Amino acid sequence: MGNNSQSSTAVKSRKDESKSLSTHKFLIHQKGDHVGVATSQILEGEKVIGVFMDDNTEIQVVSHGDIPLGHKISLVQRKEGEPVLKYGVPVGITTSNWVVGDYVHTHNIKTARW
Template identity: 45%
Template sequence: MPHFLIHNKQDNVGVAITDIRRGEEIEGVYIEDMSQGPKLKALDEIPLGHKIALKDIRQGEFVIKYGRPIGSAIRDIRMGEHVHVHNVKSNRWSKWKNP
């Protein structure tokens, strides 16, 4: 059973569909076609509905969800880390520009 969903094949984050525990080996699924997504190790506790990094995201790179940039990383984010307000600046406030 998957632990997170990926909305679009270009996304670099997935959304937890269960509470994820630090150190847990988890897997995702692409909701476009229900194909198997990546398997990775959670580096943080990730609550239901929150985002997880599917790859390393460098400071200043866009965070991609739904195939579109939703924010920019304000620091390096490692694959398996919790992605939230502590490491992402919303594009809603930055007018779609990198920080």
């Protein structure tokens, strides 16, 4: 659980990428979260920007699948059976390996509650 690395992603200030990419397409509640939530449809192969709600920094990710509005995108690589953080707390367990940009839903995560 100690791996909060975002080595496959780039964290930048809002103004650095504003010229080359459109506005953000997903939100991350806080630093250390493993997933972001899509604020609009994300298409496979699309380079998208997410915004950390705790400090307004940005992260850039390439999507590995179509991600519907309100669904999750992976921000970190995870192995099967690892906990998933959202809101800074474990909300699920991976049921398969993830890479940065994967669509996260019931096919590759189960709830931490049951």
